[in-house]
Amino acid sequence: MDNQRSLWAAWAERLRQRFSFILQGQCALCDRPTSQVFCQDCTRRLQACRVQSSVLQIAGLPPLYSWGYYEGALKQSLARLKYGGRPQVAEPLGQWLAQVWLDSGLLERGLVVVPIPLHGDRQQQRGYNQAELIARSFCEVTGMPLRARGLIRTQPTTAQYGLLRLERYQNLSNVFQVGAALQKSPNLKDIVLVDDIFTTGATLKSATETLQQSGFRVVALFTAALSERQIA
Known part of the structure; x- marks a missing residue:
């Protein structure tokens, strides 16, 4: 029973990660997944242009x-x-x-x-x-x-x-x-x-x-x- 629960938990986590990837969207500059307009890396690159x-x-x-x-x-x-x-x-x-x-x-x-x-x-x-x-x-x-x-x-x-x-x-x-x-x-x-x-x-x-x-x-x-x- 515990093994079955572990399998379900692992499957649910993989599903969550997959849908999170889809729903996050892409960085407007580098196209990597992010929940913001720019990912953290591109935001740092932009801030360097100040x-x-x-x-x-x-x-x-x-x-x-x-x-x-x-x-x-x-x-x-x-x-x-x-x-x-x-x-x-x-x-x-x-x-x-x-x-x-x-x-x-x-x-x-x-x-x-x-x-x-x-x-x-x-x-x-x-x-x-x-x-x-x-x-x-x-x-x-x-x-x-x-x-x-x-x-x-x-x-x-x-x-x-x-x-x-x-x-x-x-x-x-x-x-x-x-x-x-x-x-x-x-x-x-x-x-x-x-x-x-x-x-x-x-x-x-x-x-x-x-x-x-x-x-x-x-x-x-x-x-x-x-x-x-x-x-x-």
Whole structure:
């Protein structure tokens, strides 16, 4: 009888382990089983990408706050988010970026979060806007209001990757307009812009100018990743 119970116990444990493996899911970066978005090993690799100083002052732009360097595991994670159909990557990135906000001392009231938009065709192709997903997670932690359609991208643009700095600015000239989500909120004038990556600043500069021309004030820029070319 005891042997039979032991066999049943061993069988039940093997069954539990098998179903646990199935139900856990996979790490969004390495595909190993985990109950979180990233496994512990990949989380450590991502944390190694953290910037030393989270704020940069760049001429012609509001203060820039970024969580990590665009390299290694963070670069791989953003590639999976944007091109690999892994929208779940945005959740921890937004949470970590929110901690940068909470540590910044910029806890002003009356701010609204606006993500950098994709053109409708590209968003339909991808299925989501990665900047919006990061911003949603960011707002869940900070409690700040989100205006997902605060900005609209009116024209499709060439991919920024591989373009020279001047070409990036020309590529993004006059491609944004203020959306109805902000036009219907006249009392919300102070904006925090959120994007996935800061490289040359062309995208965020164009978005900032569009908002300023409509009477809004961009208080800060927040990105999950910062190109090493900006590290001084």
